[in-house]
Amino acid sequence: xxxxxxxxxxxxxxxxxxxxxxxxxxxxxxxxxxxxxxxxxxxxxxxxxxxxxxxxxxxxxxxxxxxxxxxxxxxxxxxxxxxxxxxxxxxxxxxxxxxxxxxxxxxxxxxxxxxxxxxxxxxxxxxxxxxxxxxxxxxxxxxxxxxxxxxxxxxxxxxxxxxxxxxxxxxxxxxxxxxxxxxxxxxxxxxxxxxxxxxxxxxxxxxxxxxxxxxxxxxxxxxxxxxxxxxxxxxxxxxxxxxxxxxxxxxxxxxxxxxxxxxxxxxxxxxxxxxxxxxxxxxxxxxxxxxxxxxxxxxxxxxxxxxxxxxxxxxxxxxxxxxxxxxxxxxxxxxxxxxxxxxxxxxxxxxxxxxxxxxxxxxxxxxxxxxxxxxxxxxxxxxxx
Amino acid sequence: xxxxxxxxxxxxxxxxxxxxxxxxxxxxxxxxxxxxxxxxxxxxxxxxxxxxxxxxxxxxxxxxxxxxxxxxxxxxxxxxxxxxxxxxxxxxxxxxxxxxxxxxxxxxxxxxxxxxxxxxxxxxxxxxxxxxxxx
Numbered sequence: 001x002x003x004x005x006x007x008x009x010x011x012x013x014x015x016x017x018x019x020x021x022x023x024x025x026x027x028x029x030x031x032x033x034x035x036x037x038x039x040x041x042x043x044x045x046x047x048x049x050x051x052x053x054x055x056x057x058x059x060x061x062x063x064x065x066x067x068x069x070x071x072x073x074x075x076x077x078x079x080x081x082x083x084x085x086x087x088x089x090x091x092x093x094x095x096x097x098x099x100x101x102x103x104x105x106x107x108x109x110x111x112x113x114x115x116x117x118x119x120x121x122x123x124x125x126x127x128x129x130x131x132x133x134x135x136x137x138x139x140x141x142x143x144x145x146x147x148x149x150x151x152x153x154x155x156x157x158x159x160x161x162x163x164x165x166x167x168x169x170x171x172x173x174x175x176x177x178x179x180x181x182x183x184x185x186x187x188x189x190x191x192x193x194x195x196x197x198x199x200x201x202x203x204x205x206x207x208x209x210x211x212x213x214x215x216x217x218x219x220x221x222x223x224x225x226x227x228x229x230x231x232x233x234x235x236x237x238x239x240x241x242x243x244x245x246x247x248x249x250x251x252x253x254x255x256x257x258x259x260x261x262x263x264x265x266x267x268x269x270x271x272x273x274x275x276x277x278x279x280x281x282x283x284x285x286x287x288x289x290x291x292x293x294x295x296x297x298x299x300x301x302x303x304x305x306x307x308x309x310x311x312x313x314x315x316x317x318x319x320x321x322x323x324x325x326x327x328x329x330x331x332x333x334x335x336x337x338x339x340x341x342x343x344x345x346x347x348x349x350x351x352x353x354x355x356x357x358x359x360x361x362x363x364x365x366x367x368x369x370x371x372x373x374x375x376x377x378x379x380x381x382x383x384x385x
Numbered sequence: 386x387x388x389x390x391x392x393x394x395x396x397x398x399x400x401x402x403x404x405x406x407x408x409x410x411x412x413x414x415x416x417x418x419x420x421x422x423x424x425x426x427x428x429x430x431x432x433x434x435x436x437x438x439x440x441x442x443x444x445x446x447x448x449x450x451x452x453x454x455x456x457x458x459x460x461x462x463x464x465x466x467x468x469x470x471x472x473x474x475x476x477x478x479x480x481x482x483x484x485x486x487x488x489x490x491x492x493x494x495x496x497x498x499x500x501x502x503x504x505x506x507x508x509x510x511x512x513x514x515x516x517x518x519x520x
Contacts, residue, residue, distance in 0.1 A: 149467055153482055156466040167410070174411045177442060181411070269437050269444045271460070271470035272481040289465065290483045294500040301500045303464065 026232035029216050036106035037214055037236075038243045043103050045244045046096035047202070049251065050134070053089040054191065061141070063187035065180030068143035069265040076262060083259055090260035092251055097135055097281045099247075100128050108320070108340050111333070112215035118321035120208040123201050125318050130198050135279050137190040143183060148266035150278040151186075152178050153286070160304045161311070178268070218327060275358055284350035285310055313343070345370060416441060424457060424517040427510065435471035438517065444468050445506060445517060446478065450489050455510070457517040458492040458503035469503070478503065 011017050028037065060079060062071040075082035104124065107113060113121035140151045155178065159169030174181035216227065230236055278286050288310075292303050316323070324336040348370050356363040419441035429436065430449040437460055438445050444460035448471045458478070460468050467482035471489060478487040485497035492503035507518040 149482060152467060153465045160465075170411055171409065175414070268468075269439055270468065271437060271446075272462075272467040274481045276467070276482050286483075289498065292498050294464070294485070294494050294498050296500065303498065303500070 023233040024231070026210075026213070027229040028214050028232055028236045030228035030230055031217060033106075033110055033217050036103075036110065038240055039099055039103035039106060040209070041240045042243055042247050043096055043099040044202075044206075045247050046092050046099055046251075047131075047198070049092040050089065050096060051195070053085050053092065056085050057089055058191060063141070063184050065143060065183055065266075068141060068183060069262070072142050072262055084255060087255040087259045088251060091254045091258075093135060093138060094280070095247070095251060095254075097131055097279075100131050101281070104128055105340065105344055107215075109337065110215065110217045111324075111327070112217075113321040114215075114325060114327065115321075117208070117212050117215055118325075120205060120212060121321045122318055123205040123208065127198065127201050127205060129314070130194055130201065132281065134190060134194050134198075135281060137186040137194065139279055140178075140183060140186045141190065142262055143266045144263035145266050145270065145273065146263050146276065148178060148268070149272045149276050150282075151182065154278065154282070155182075157285075157289070157303075157307055160301065160307050162300060162304055162308070165304075277354060277358075280351060280355075283354040284347045287350045287354040345374065420519045422517055423514055424508075425515050426513045427515060428513060430455065430515065434473055437468065437470075440506070440517065440519075446471065446503075447508070447515060447517060448478070448489050450476070455508045455515060456489060456492070457506040457508050458487075459506070460503075462499060463494065463501045463503065464497075464499040 007016075028034070057075070060071055060075045060082070062068060072086065076086060077083075107121065107124065136151075136154060140147045155169055155172045158172055159165045161168060170176065172182070172185070173179070174185040277283060288306055289303055292306050295302050297305065320336065324333055327333065349367060352363040352366040352370075422438065422440055422445075424438040424440075424445065424447045425436050430447065431452075435446065435448045438447055440459070445457055446460040446469060447455060447457045450456050462469050462480040462482065462485055464480065464483055464485050467480050469478050469480045469485075469487065471477075472479045476489055477495070478489050478492070479485070480487075480497070480499065483498050485499040486495050487493060487499065487503050488495050492505045494500065494502050507520060509516045509518060
């Protein structure tokens with residue numbers, strides 16, 4: 001009785017009835033690709049874990065070249081469950097990027113970016129860029145050797161961009177070299193600027209998802225009344241919650257059984273060691289730059305062309321809904337699907353090659369598995385998939 | 386009226402944006418030029434055959450290419466800024482980040498992605514001390 005009165009009191013002030021009615025009428029299409037709808041929610045789940053674990057880490061972390069490494073060492077060895085909180089933060093970051101990539105590619109291949117969802121796509125791609133920015137800025141914060149050289153290379157890549165490069169390099173590093181100034185700058189990006197931008201974009205992205213609803217795949221040609229639907233609440237919400245629980249279980253297992261290592265403290269006057277590598281989601285770019293020979297073309301270093309190509313690919317990714325907007329232009333649509341498949345294969349193969357010296361068996365298995373998958377997709381008719 | 390409001394808004398945004406933009410661009414801090422440093426000792430190099438030394442705020446590499454013969458270069462890879470090392474097994478300077486190779490005698494880029502040679506320095510031996518000089 002008291003609870004009902006409290007509910008009525010809150011309803012009068014917050015308008016909960018309207019939210020209840022909205023949830024009651026919201027439905028989600030059911031088809032053979034419905035499973036991909038859960039990836040967005042799962043990415044959001046990992047983002048929330050990042051916010052929570054990141055706030056806890058801030059209580060002990062000290063962002064200076066003299067203290068950053070030691071503060072994390074202290075956190076991992078002296079603070080109760082410190083190792084677990086850091087491990088959760090690191091693993092969750094990686095799982096968040098993985099979930100975001102799968103979400104992006106599933107949305108791409110289902111053509112869910114078409115009208116009226118262009119801005120949903122654009123906000124989602126921008127969120128992915130921000131997530132990569134979180135990864136890049138967070139990687140340096142432990143101030144270990146691996147992070148130091150990965151940041152040197154990453155910022156130097158930005159510095160190789162013609163015209164804007166020198167400004168970008170100094171802007172990112174806070175000077176000409178990677179120093180403690182770079183660390184405090186990256187910390188600012190990581191805990192203030194990127195979270196603020198992400199919160200705004202995430203709000204817009206979720207609003208657009210609610211406004212336009214889930215996209216119906218083109219392959220599902222049934223007329224609207226014949227399409228199967230499920231209520232968003234409780235059916236879809238409970239399935240989403242189950243996905244979050246699975247994600248939590250995977251995260252907890254990884255964090256507990258494979259705790260994230262700290263490595264050795266960065267030394268700006270030590271040589272880079274063999275097997276130096278960035279986070280796995282930058283590996284395909286890192287590996288590409290390994291294959292670009294030294295030299296110049298039209299007075300510009302060859303690596304700058306590769307960097308410009310990656311930037312162009314990012315711009316095309318953002319513009320996909322506007323370039324492939326008309327479902328009746330099937331050839332153009334098929335070209336975009338093929339380009340997306342090529343990009344996916346390129347990323348997987350180059351990433352596997354990047355890890356080949358470290359884990360030759362796994363890298364070979366990944367490449368062979370991909371070859372087998374491509375053979376199956378190209379050999380089987382679309383209706384059997 | 387529209388013109389007045391538009392101009393005021395533009396002025397306000399510029400008044401906020403310009404200082405912010407200047408603030409986030411780090412100032413140029415001139416460093417005292419370092420032209421000569423004590424990079425190591427003959428005894429040290431006889432044991433390890435190479436070492437990384439500080440040349441101002443940047444790393445340099447000193448290599449004993451033959452007994453009693455030394456070369457010094459900037460240790461910053463000309464590809465993407467990693468710090469190089471000497472590989473005694475092949476007598477070359479190596480960048481581990483992207484597998485770039487340089488000739489240890491001349492600093493010339495000989496294999497892999499580096500686009501240009503390492504900057505070369507002069508070496509002067511005074512007793513047991515090895516000094517590296519710019520130019």
